[in-house]
Amino acid sequence: xxxxxxxxxxxxxxQAVQWALTEGKTLEIAGGGTKRPIGRPTQVxxxxxxxxxxxVTLYEPEELVLSARAGTPLEEIETxxxxxxxxxxxxxxxxxxxxxxxxxxxxxxxxxxTNLCGPRRMKAGAARDHLLGFTxxxxxxxxxxxxxRVVKNVTGYDLSKxxxxxxxxxxxxxxxxxxxxxxxxTEATVLIHGLPPEAAIQAMARAMNSGCDVSGAAHLPQxxxxxxxxxxxxxxxxxxxxxxxxxxxxxxxxxxxxxKELASSFGELSILREQSSTRLWEAVRDAIPFxxxxxxxxxxxxxxxxxxxxxxxLAARISAGAQVQMLFDWAGGLIWLALPPSEDxxxxxxxxxxxxxxxxxxxxxxxxPVRAKVDVFWRGDAVLAALTRRIKEGFxxxxxxxxxxxxxxx
Amino acid sequence: MSLRLPPMDEALLARRSDIVAALxxxxxxxxxxxxxxxxxxxxxxxxxxxxxxxxxxxxxDSTAQVSQVLRFCFERGIKVVPRGAGTSLSGGALPLGDGxxxxxxxxxxxxxxxxxxxxxxxxxGVTNLAVTQAVEHAGFYYAPDxxxxxxxxxxxxxxxxxxxxxxxxxGMTTNNLLGCELVxxxxxxxxLGGKHLDPGGYDILGVVTGSEGFLGVVTEITVxxxxxxxxxxxxxxxxxxxxxxxxxxSRVIGAGIIPAGMEMMDKPAIHAVEQFVHAGYPLDVxxxxxxxVDGPQAEVDHLIERVGAIAQSCRAVVSRASTSEAExxxxxxxxxxxxxxxxxxxxxxxxxxxxxxxARLPQVLARMRELSAHxxxxxxxxxxxxxxxxxPLILYDxxxxxxxxxxxAFGADILKLCVEVGGVLTGEHGVGVEKRDLMPxxxxxxxxxxxxxxxxAFDPKxxxxxxxxxxxxxxxxxxxxxxxxxxxxPFPDLERF
Numbered sequence: 001x002x003x004x005x006x007x008x009x010x011x012x013x014x015q016a017v018q019w020a021l022t023e024g025k026t027l028e029i030a031g032g033g034t035k036r037p038i039g040r041p042t043q044v045x046x047x048x049x050x051x052x053x054x055x056v057t058l059y060e061p062e063e064l065v066l067s068a069r070a071g072t073p074l075e076e077i078e079t080x081x082x083x084x085x086x087x088x089x090x091x092x093x094x095x096x097x098x099x100x101x102x103x104x105x106x107x108x109x110x111x112x113x114t115n116l117c118g119p120r121r122m123k124a125g126a127a128r129d130h131l132l133g134f135t136x137x138x139x140x141x142x143x144x145x146x147x148x149r150v151v152k153n154v155t156g157y158d159l160s161k162x163x164x165x166x167x168x169x170x171x172x173x174x175x176x177x178x179x180x181x182x183x184x185x186t187e188a189t190v191l192i193h194g195l196p197p198e199a200a201i202q203a204m205a206r207a208m209n210s211g212c213d214v215s216g217a218a219h220l221p222q223x224x225x226x227x228x229x230x231x232x233x234x235x236x237x238x239x240x241x242x243x244x245x246x247x248x249x250x251x252x253x254x255x256x257x258x259x260k261e262l263a264s265s266f267g268e269l270s271i272l273r274e275q276s277s278t279r280l281w282e283a284v285r286d287a288i289p290f291x292x293x294x295x296x297x298x299x300x301x302x303x304x305x306x307x308x309x310x311x312x313x314l315a316a317r318i319s320a321g322a323q324v325q326m327l328f329d330w331a332g333g334l335i336w337l338a339l340p341p342s343e344d345x346x347x348x349x350x351x352x353x354x355x356x357x358x359x360x361x362x363x364x365x366x367x368x369p370v371r372a373k374v375d376v377f378w379r380g381d382a383v384l385a386a387l388t389r390r391i392k393e394g395f396x397x398x399x400x401x402x403x404x405x406x407x408x409x410x
Numbered sequence: 411m412s413l414r415l416p417p418m419d420e421a422l423l424a425r426r427s428d429i430v431a432a433l434x435x436x437x438x439x440x441x442x443x444x445x446x447x448x449x450x451x452x453x454x455x456x457x458x459x460x461x462x463x464x465x466x467x468x469x470x471d472s473t474a475q476v477s478q479v480l481r482f483c484f485e486r487g488i489k490v491v492p493r494g495a496g497t498s499l500s501g502g503a504l505p506l507g508d509g510x511x512x513x514x515x516x517x518x519x520x521x522x523x524x525x526x527x528x529x530x531x532x533x534x535g536v537t538n539l540a541v542t543q544a545v546e547h548a549g550f551y552y553a554p555d556x557x558x559x560x561x562x563x564x565x566x567x568x569x570x571x572x573x574x575x576x577x578x579x580x581g582m583t584t585n586n587l588l589g590c591e592l593v594x595x596x597x598x599x600x601x602l603g604g605k606h607l608d609p610g611g612y613d614i615l616g617v618v619t620g621s622e623g624f625l626g627v628v629t630e631i632t633v634x635x636x637x638x639x640x641x642x643x644x645x646x647x648x649x650x651x652x653x654x655x656x657x658x659x660s661r662v663i664g665a666g667i668i669p670a671g672m673e674m675m676d677k678p679a680i681h682a683v684e685q686f687v688h689a690g691y692p693l694d695v696x697x698x699x700x701x702x703v704d705g706p707q708a709e710v711d712h713l714i715e716r717v718g719a720i721a722q723s724c725r726a727v728v729s730r731a732s733t734s735e736a737e738x739x740x741x742x743x744x745x746x747x748x749x750x751x752x753x754x755x756x757x758x759x760x761x762x763x764x765x766x767x768x769a770r771l772p773q774v775l776a777r778m779r780e781l782s783a784h785x786x787x788x789x790x791x792x793x794x795x796x797x798x799x800x801x802p803l804i805l806y807d808x809x810x811x812x813x814x815x816x817x818x819a820f821g822a823d824i825l826k827l828c829v830e831v832g833g834v835l836t837g838e839h840g841v842g843v844e845k846r847d848l849m850p851x852x853x854x855x856x857x858x859x860x861x862x863x864x865x866x867a868f869d870p871k872x873x874x875x876x877x878x879x880x881x882x883x884x885x886x887x888x889x890x891x892x893x894x895x896x897x898x899x900p901f902p903d904l905e906r907f
Contacts, residue, residue, distance in 0.1 A: 021892070060767070060769070061664060062660040062661070062663050062664040062768075062769070063660075063663075063767055063768055063769060063798075064663060065767070085666055115608065115613070121607055121608075122607070125581065125585050126607070126608055128608075128613055128616055129581065129584075129585050138860060140892060142856050142859075142860070143856065144854070144856050144857045144859075144860040145853070145854075145857055146857065146860075146861070148765075148832075148833065148834045148852075149767060149832055150765040150766070150767060150797070150798050150799075150832075150833055150834055150837070151577065151578065151765075151797045151798075152573055152577055152582065152765045152794065152797040152798065152799040152837040152838060153765055153834045153836070153837060154570065154571045154573075154582075154620045154836050154837065154838055154839070154840055154841075155834045155835045155836050155841060155845075155849075155852060156841070156849070156852075156853060156857075156858075156861050156879070157617050157620065157621055157624075157861045157864055157865075158571065158584065158616060158617055158619065158620050158621075159617065159860075159861070159864070160616075161584065161613045161615075161616020161617055161619070162612055162613055162614075162616060162617045162864070164613060164616075165608070165612065165613050166612055166613075170612075181668065182663075182666030182667070182668065183666070185666065205526050208528065208637075209525060209528065209550075209637055210637065211549075211637055211638075211639065211640045211705075211706060213637075213639075213705065213706075247705075247709065248709060248712055248713065250708045250709065250711075250712045251705060251706055251708055251709030251712065253708070254706050254707075254708035254709070255706060258706075305606045305607055305608055305610070306606050307524075307527045307529075307604065307605035307606050308526070308527050308528075308605075308606075309524075309526035309527050330607060333527075333606055333607055334607070358604045358605060358606060359604065359606040359610075360606070360609075360610025360611075361610075362610075377610070377611065378610030378611060379611070380600075380601075380610065380611055381600075383594075383598045383599070383600045384600050384601075384602075384611065384614075387594070387600060387614065387867065387868070388611055388612055388614075390866075390867035390868075391612060391614070391864065391867045393867070393890075394860075394863035394864055394866055394867045394890075395860070395863070395864075397890065397892060398892070406611075
């Protein structure tokens, strides 16, 4: 285990990177370290943990904006905005359950740098769509900023997009500014029972293409429903296809009846209200059926983004070659997929399917030796890989920050 | 108007006829325009104060041609300025005298509409409005709606990350893209994203969007299309003070309502518009708000009522909710005609584009009035109130000596003021040449150098659209240099575990 350094301000982060540059050392960049098991296992000289860089520095609910030090606990921010009837609309995933880590240690910086987001992605966008600006220290040990605190801003390149989802490989974010949005007044979920994946995806597409403004659409095959901690779902004997409606009460009531009418031709329906609905979507967000406690923690777990209409076909292709368990989110466009343990986590099977149907896959969980061997993150063609490397060099020419976390040599 | 642009490469210009011939070999027929009269149409974009004839205009019609043209330019060190419809208000498509102007107008086909994935695959020369027109038969639309949407192209929208009046609820261009095909300056072609959500790897699509033609040339774009809301209603609200109107905006959002559109106009703008359009705007108010909500009828009616109640409590002196589609469109007709309406009351006007935190609006308006008196130039304000994007219109007469220069100085002061109160230099029009020299008001040398290093990853020779965005474009070799301090760097006062 490398030493851990907990900088208390931006200057210290700069000094740490400067030290690494001078000494030819490498740094692991971590928030609370809850997502550490995701990515290629790396050899670093020192861990830079931002968990001491905390505090909300600005929150103006009526301006829909919040700024915080990057190490501020995600839970603290979610609680704060909830107290003003707001939320982080991208529904950051809490990875603790699938990875066996402590969710309360997750930081806002980590949530943004990994761009992992939940069911509302379809409607509200990803973390990258909510990061308005940041201050960061590059691998050149230089502090720079990008963006601002307003939503409408085209001044200079939108580096927020690039840093969201770069897993700390480009720069160490020290301060972030993000967009907050109102929390819906109420929610309800319409469930269709007993559909196979193809029919479920058709039903979800119908709902998405209606005026119902669906903010979550997931399909839970029969083998995972019992693992959902919501009685109405867990007790269902068949698969469950869930569609969420959020908003003002009169609107939700109206859309619920429209959606029921639309969905009734697909199968038997039931409704989840308020807390039951909330708990279901938290479970979908965090891929609870694949929680480390519920299953063998060694089961390789993939998260695959695919064109929604291709979800069932892609899943069928993979399940033809292996025993799988899955969960469909994003109306079929996101598949959580657990495979039997193997030396390659089923990577050849998964990447062949992704190449055929479009999209990309991330290995969210696998033993370290497996992660060292296979592509954890999707790798594009040679042109894209070369461009990716040049971008990395522009931010971190000496490869100081999280080297090799995403791809070897980056 | 004088403008500092990169020095002309005279040696290159001396070889112009060879270059034109070589380009003709790549793009045959009328796709290469070299005659002075024919090139005249390309000498400026929507920022007409600046004009510059390009060395040559090339209008490719396939990705292969774009790739070959860029490769040719890359090998010979020829600058390239990409152009969509040329509606930029910041001079982003202003040609360079020793550069190729690469017009993407022939890329005008809609390649695929995929309702199952709620996506449309289009070529960059397709107009913004044409995307909506291609899908509206099925009740869909493309959300970003810049006011030039009838003319501006999707390729240009990607380059500028264009907005519109519905950004607060539906986002800007960047929030509505799924993928693109990008040709790099060396001719290599890369595909980013697709019909799935979130591109794999670094979000390169995210930084290409809004990069003002600096990183590559987009030859195909996959956009997200949305189901059209069932209905929409607007309410017209008049206030005795700008402060009351600002408070109303804050309280609407504070109540958890994200309107589809929320526009504000000040008194001079209201008067100009009403004389022109007769939209029925009240003339005795200091500020007018149009708040539009959309969705199912049940939601729309509920929210119109709530917005009305909030407006009452913010001392609205006029409150009129649309009761028909015709009335809703009439409310908007005024706002949409604001620029031409101001054009009628003043020989010329100059549109400024900055964004501020909304709460600072009263302060910014007051300061603008002082500046207006200082410069002796009138000003009318239209304002995307929901997202804080200001469009002050400075009234001037280009024929009066010195007025244009005073206008520019006034505009620069307004943008610096935006930055001073926590806002930004441009909300949706881009930096281009217009705001290039103001960038240091918002960014340090280090900030700008890091942005330029990103450009270097795409365009190591600095051939794509140089002279825009950055006050000074540094050479990549210079930017790449590292100054590593010799000797040990201590960690003072740091806890180690």
